[in-house]
Amino acid sequence: MPAPPSEPFGRQVESAAETIVGESVDAGFLGEGAEIRASAVSAGNEGKRSRGKPFGLGAKLAMGWMAFVVVMAILAKAGILTWGDAQESVARCARKGPFADEGGASGYLLGCDSNGRNMAARLALGAWTSMLVATGAIALGFLVGGTLGLTAGYFSGKVDTFLTGMFNVLLSVPSVIMALALVAFLQGSPSEAATSGLPAEMILIIAIGVVSVPLVGRITRASALSWAQREFVLAARAQGAKNGRVMAREVLPNVLPAMFSISLLGIAVAIVAEGTLSILGVGVRPPTPSWGNIIALDRGNLFKSPHIVFEASILIFLTVLSLNYLGDVIRARFDVREGAL
Amino acid sequence: MPSELVRLIGKRLAQLLIVLLIVSFFTFLLVRLLPGDPTNVIIPFGTDAQREALRSDLGLDKSFLGQYWSYVTGLLQGDFGTQYSSGRPVSDLVNQSLPVSLQLMIYAQFLALFFAIPLGILTAYRNGTRTDNALNTSAFALLALPNFVLALLLSFFVGAELKWLPTGGYAPGLLDGIFDSSRSPDLDEHIRFMILPAITLAVGQIAVYMRLLRSDMIATLQENFITMAKAKGISNRRILWRHALRPSSLTLLTVAGLNVGTLIGGAVVVEVIYQIPGMGLKIFQAINAREYVELQSYIVVIATLFVLINFFVDFLYSVLDPRIRRARAAV
Numbered sequence: 001m002p003a004p005p006s007e008p009f010g011r012q013v014e015s016a017a018e019t020i021v022g023e024s025v026d027a028g029f030l031g032e033g034a035e036i037r038a039s040a041v042s043a044g045n046e047g048k049r050s051r052g053k054p055f056g057l058g059a060k061l062a063m064g065w066m067a068f069v070v071v072m073a074i075l076a077k078a079g080i081l082t083w084g085d086a087q088e089s090v091a092r093c094a095r096k097g098p099f100a101d102e103g104g105a106s107g108y109l110l111g112c113d114s115n116g117r118n119m120a121a122r123l124a125l126g127a128w129t130s131m132l133v134a135t136g137a138i139a140l141g142f143l144v145g146g147t148l149g150l151t152a153g154y155f156s157g158k159v160d161t162f163l164t165g166m167f168n169v170l171l172s173v174p175s176v177i178m179a180l181a182l183v184a185f186l187q188g189s190p191s192e193a194a195t196s197g198l199p200a201e202m203i204l205i206i207a208i209g210v211v212s213v214p215l216v217g218r219i220t221r222a223s224a225l226s227w228a229q230r231e232f233v234l235a236a237r238a239q240g241a242k243n244g245r246v247m248a249r250e251v252l253p254n255v256l257p258a259m260f261s262i263s264l265l266g267i268a269v270a271i272v273a274e275g276t277l278s279i280l281g282v283g284v285r286p287p288t289p290s291w292g293n294i295i296a297l298d299r300g301n302l303f304k305s306p307h308i309v310f311e312a313s314i315l316i317f318l319t320v321l322s323l324n325y326l327g328d329v330i331r332a333r334f335d336v337r338e339g340a341l
Numbered sequence: 342m343p344s345e346l347v348r349l350i351g352k353r354l355a356q357l358l359i360v361l362l363i364v365s366f367f368t369f370l371l372v373r374l375l376p377g378d379p380t381n382v383i384i385p386f387g388t389d390a391q392r393e394a395l396r397s398d399l400g401l402d403k404s405f406l407g408q409y410w411s412y413v414t415g416l417l418q419g420d421f422g423t424q425y426s427s428g429r430p431v432s433d434l435v436n437q438s439l440p441v442s443l444q445l446m447i448y449a450q451f452l453a454l455f456f457a458i459p460l461g462i463l464t465a466y467r468n469g470t471r472t473d474n475a476l477n478t479s480a481f482a483l484l485a486l487p488n489f490v491l492a493l494l495l496s497f498f499v500g501a502e503l504k505w506l507p508t509g510g511y512a513p514g515l516l517d518g519i520f521d522s523s524r525s526p527d528l529d530e531h532i533r534f535m536i537l538p539a540i541t542l543a544v545g546q547i548a549v550y551m552r553l554l555r556s557d558m559i560a561t562l563q564e565n566f567i568t569m570a571k572a573k574g575i576s577n578r579r580i581l582w583r584h585a586l587r588p589s590s591l592t593l594l595t596v597a598g599l600n601v602g603t604l605i606g607g608a609v610v611v612e613v614i615y616q617i618p619g620m621g622l623k624i625f626q627a628i629n630a631r632e633y634v635e636l637q638s639y640i641v642v643i644a645t646l647f648v649l650i651n652f653f654v655d656f657l658y659s660v661l662d663p664r665i666r667r668a669r670a671a672v
Contacts, residue, residue: 169363172644174606177624181636184628185374272487276610279489280625295489299614302493303501313490321485 059329062322069319073131076124087287090116096305113308114298122289123315129290130316133204134270138263140209145216146259152217153224153255154247164221167214175211176276182207183282200285208273212266216259223258227251257334261327268323275316291316353655357648364644365416368637369409416641422634431638434623437524439642440516442612442619446604448535449542450597457547461554461593462581468559477555480548488607492541492614499537506537509616538615542604549600550593557589564588598654605643 075081093112110119152163186203228251236246277283278292291312298308384391396402421431464473500508512530562585570580609621620639627636
């Protein structure tokens, strides 16, 4: 964004603020806080390009953890993993933690939940649900938000004013509340016949995905805006390429790195969002386990059998941490610096 | 300069009105689309005829735009409508829950800045040292800790194990008394109830603010006027706090301003876990109870707050950085 000479500082601050808003992604919820903002510091500030350098220990650990979670989730879903039945209730094990006295939780690696169901099996299957919802939501958000952002940045002018205005309006309603209302709308009332019939996972994917649209849209727009003014875009247009082609073939490939670098962070945020919505009572319906609803179901037993809540919390924490870290690493590799626009 | 200011205020007010109009319209639309019939809430066992009568009483039989129009004209007169189930004016409910959330937000914001500013300055000053690395790593880890996990952790260890603080409930504070004179503040209890929720909300922000301030501060410390100050023999402490902090705090201020609005959203889960009767908990209850009118009022109030705060943040810019003031005056 070239600053108009008349108000050099005002514009600069505004665009900086814009970048910040656009990039706000952290563990709070969609949009609350600023994971990437902060990561721009480590990745961008020193101006080092780490492309081609071997991965550090942290990155390896993070990749290892993510590989473990993904493989565990897939094996659990496929039924290959034999940590036990995620639904079978064993009375003698109910609410017993992994270190419970003998006769209780022996044979159960991580203890059992309040219904006496095997925690290890439920967490593994919950990983599948949580990852499915998070990845699906972010895919949806990127598809819609990316397309809108690309359009806004490429055409600029009135289209841009309209779309940016829409993003801003969407952002002025806190994302948790927006997601909550969307889920309530899509779920239908359980007491009435007029339910939408969508599976709960799908509803969450749509709700979290829609909330992420303005965030992704703004980041994509900022990036597309600067690329669209480059000479090669002009050249393509001069050769008679249509707008659609220029957008898809010239602008999009350059915008993609910026989008990819935030996709991992987006998934992290979506995992937290799934948990938050579960706590608020609109998550994945039991008996299907997700990390969020494992916590939500046994939140009432926090004081008596804390292991249930804490085991799921630790998984969420490590996964979000790994995704944040990997997002940072990718960002440094691609040298994505929104602030430099 | 004054005419410039007037123009800026006028422009901002116009923006505010447009945003509010759009937000209220979409809220209205979304809330109308929410499933469930409000007449079911009010008279669960009513006959069809009674339902029809009630619908026309509530204005639900009017066209969509007609309903929206009467809603907006009501809003402008401070009339938020009534809660279906109790018949109480929604403005009363807003008066009760808004100060609760505002206080929670203010405490959280204050705590966050109280810790983040010194830490940000320290890490910028010690850029690249072990202190810097350790603090940055901790901040990074804190960012991965979801609000609800932290809330549960704190209520387990500080609330249940150590029994230092209550894990749920609320007592009115100063603002509650101002908004609603029938509620007398009980400050001791109020603080005890608010400590854990405020910490829960603040922790993530500390990490964000610290890292933001650090990066801006590092850039400021390279500037000529800092070298000049050093050459004059001013102490490091004074340079950091008096010379470098102000120009470095713009991004921090923007984000802090924007976060006030989004903190309300983040407060939903915190209020639900700690059972604090603020806007978050009310919104959660309103969605579950299909209280359309109540719900849309909360959302419009939050959106208004959000836009207003940004409005003020924009003004604070010119106070903090004279360069912006001059640039604006030159337009």
